[in-house]
Amino acid sequence: MAGPMRIRAASNGTETEVKVLMSHEMETGQRKDPSGALIPAHHITELTATHNGRVVLSGQFGPAVSKNPYLQFRFKGGAKGDKVTVSWVDNKGDKRSDEVVVS
Amino acid sequence: MKSRKYAVCLGVSALALMVPTLPALADATSDGIAHYRELLAEGNPAELWEMRGEELWREARGPKKATLEQCDLGQGAGVVKGAFVTLPRYFADTKRVQDLESRLLTCMETLQGIPAAEVAATPFGKGEQENIEALVAWISAESRGMQFNVPTSHPEEKRMYEVGKRAFHFRGGPHDFGCVTCHGDDGKRIRLQDLPNLTQPADAARGFGAWPAYRVSSGELWSMQRRLNDCFRQQRFPYPLYGSDVTIALSTYLGVTANGAGESIAPAIKR
Amino acid sequence: MKMTIRNSALMAVTVAALGGCAGGNMGTAQQAAYDRDTADVMARSFRAQGIATLDRLQQDPLMATCSAPDRHLGDEQAEQIQAAAMAGIKWPSDGNFLGDWKEGEKLAQSGKGLTWKDKADGANGGNCYNCHRISKTEISYGTIGPSLYQYGKLHGNTEKTQKYVWAKIWNPNATMACSNMPRFGHSGILDEKQIRHIVALLLDPKSPVNAE
Numbered sequence: 291m292a293g294p295m296r297i298r299a300a301s302n303g304t305e306t307e308v309k310v311l312m313s314h315e316m317e318t319g320q321r322k323d324p325s326g327a328l329i330p331a332h333h334i335t336e337l338t339a340t341h342n343g344r345v346v347l348s349g350q351f352g353p354a355v356s357k358n359p360y361l362q363f364r365f366k367g368g369a370k371g372d373k374v375t376v377s378w379v380d381n382k383g384d385k386r387s388d389e390v391v392v393s
Numbered sequence: 394m395k396s397r398k399y400a401v402c403l404g405v406s407a408l409a410l411m412v413p414t415l416p417a418l419a420d421a422t423s424d425g426i427a428h429y430r431e432l433l434a435e436g437n438p439a440e441l442w443e444m445r446g447e448e449l450w451r452e453a454r455g456p457k458k459a460t461l462e463q464c465d466l467g468q469g470a471g472v473v474k475g476a477f478v479t480l481p482r483y484f485a486d487t488k489r490v491q492d493l494e495s496r497l498l499t500c501m502e503t504l505q506g507i508p509a510a511e512v513a514a515t516p517f518g519k520g521e522q523e524n525i526e527a528l529v530a531w532i533s534a535e536s537r538g539m540q541f542n543v544p545t546s547h548p549e550e551k552r553m554y555e556v557g558k559r560a561f562h563f564r565g566g567p568h569d570f571g572c573v574t575c576h577g578d579d580g581k582r583i584r585l586q587d588l589p590n591l592t593q594p595a596d597a598a599r600g601f602g603a604w605p606a607y608r609v610s611s612g613e614l615w616s617m618q619r620r621l622n623d624c625f626r627q628q629r630f631p632y633p634l635y636g637s638d639v640t641i642a643l644s645t646y647l648g649v650t651a652n653g654a655g656e657s658i659a660p661a662i663k664r
Numbered sequence: 665m666k667m668t669i670r671n672s673a674l675m676a677v678t679v680a681a682l683g684g685c686a687g688g689n690m691g692t693a694q695q696a697a698y699d700r701d702t703a704d705v706m707a708r709s710f711r712a713q714g715i716a717t718l719d720r721l722q723q724d725p726l727m728a729t730c731s732a733p734d735r736h737l738g739d740e741q742a743e744q745i746q747a748a749a750m751a752g753i754k755w756p757s758d759g760n761f762l763g764d765w766k767e768g769e770k771l772a773q774s775g776k777g778l779t780w781k782d783k784a785d786g787a788n789g790g791n792c793y794n795c796h797r798i799s800k801t802e803i804s805y806g807t808i809g810p811s812l813y814q815y816g817k818l819h820g821n822t823e824k825t826q827k828y829v830w831a832k833i834w835n836p837n838a839t840m841a842c843s844n845m846p847r848f849g850h851s852g853i854l855d856e857k858q859i860r861h862i863v864a865l866l867l868d869p870k871s872p873v874n875a876e
Contacts, residue, residue, distance in 0.1 A: 552698065552701060555698040555701070555702075556698060556701050556702045556705050558733050559698065559699065559702040559731075559733060560702060560705065560706065561733070562731050562732065562733045562735075563702070563706065563723075563731045564723070564727045564730055564731045565720060565721050565722075565723050565727055565731075566716075566720045566721075566778075567720065567778050567846070567851050567852070567853055568778070568791075568846040568851070568853065569727055569730075569845075569846050569847060569851070570846070571731065574808070574844050575808065578808075580807075581806070581807050581808050582806050582807045582808070583794050583795065583806040583808065584793065584794055584804045584805065584806050585803075585804050585805075588808075625710075626716075626779050626780055626781065627779065629716065629720065629778045629779055630710065630716065630720060630721070631710040631711060631712050631713060631716045631717060631718050631720055631721065631780070632710060632711050632712070632713035632716065632780055633709055633710055634709055634710065634711060637708070637709035637710070638705045638708065638709050639705050639706060639709035639710070640709070642702075642705055
């Protein structure tokens, strides 16, 4: 289930704090189902956050990150009304992008 | 700069994962787990269910293509705020005391035409049960910070409280376990897990008031119905029917005991 | 504190007046009606799942007594329960109380068995660490029961202690009426061999419970 992300972005005038909750299985590829068969890996591999189109964070995710990951970060700048976009791509090629207005 | 910020985030996550294994002493381990929970609470994924629940409430669904916006949770048709902390309660239309989940079954059947019996028989986390989990996350969140005020004025409510109290103390199965075995004394622990004394108001508010909750270990959102179901499993009891009177009676007993003794923090986050 | 004293005083009066019916100021008829409602609710709220069949809700007289809310057992009643439980204990068939403490530790760690998800093969654990501190190295222990760390060192590995521990595991109501602990032997959760192993875990001088 790749449901929408929950994103919050708040500016204090000099910095913007972004909190992101992602909806993702983040299956490690190490676990077995009740019949003993390996459950295939399914996890986010790349994550990008942009502020008004400019990349402010990019990262690589892997199987060590929990199901339904939470990410919090700050970047310099940003003002109320700006747009912050968070996007991810997973190892099956699924992708998701959600946007929030800075408060 | 960018990579440094990211490293900080990962640092926090890694610390959170390590905390439970670090301390050598049990008390320090308990404290470590409490700290781990604090770190988790910041980004409680239950919010993902809340978002979906709010959408589901307003979405026209089922054979009757209707929303749940006319559902009466006890505060009048469509009133969600404050409903959670006054449930279970007696409903005149069904002539029975209902908790949040069983009331949602009623609304889904009468308003949307989704058969309640089928939903009740669906495994947790699947199909319409998944939708109920989202709905209870949102509905409970709408009462966050409010005191429990579960009514006992109707004779049926009083009866369910008394039945719940007895069911709580009912010991059976091969192990002679009952709810009271783990939740009848102050300051006890099973392994490292702190156990609330659910016969006492403050602990009942803390214990009952935490469900529905997101469970980190399974990545699932558990309603009170599911919480009670797993308690009965561990008690080695037979399988409690979804929305059955024993589950509603227990919630009534816990909710009434919690009245005025603490705020609802549901949907909370659990290990 | 004041509250507790007043409540128990009230309870004593009620017990005297109503001949054993526990609980506040509600009439016996009302209490009995709620008891019947509870029995009805229990009977219609469950279904069998796997090995967890509905007969598990049938209480024996002991559990029916122990399930009363606000239960207050008098000395005499407690002694009767304990004597009856003691009389029903099956002692080891070969007279040997001590097994292998290493096997006992495995059983103490395991909380498996007898839920509706489990198979009927009887590979049941003892659930001991869920409630008791036992060895020094296992820090993940519960506190519902007392600490058993150094039990043998403190009480001695004598025949008297061995019998006491055996009885406690077979049916804890033999020494404490309405104990929270399961009747591992009486209810067939553990067999004689498994109970020997757990007795050894607690009493064998070489067991980490006593050696460390």
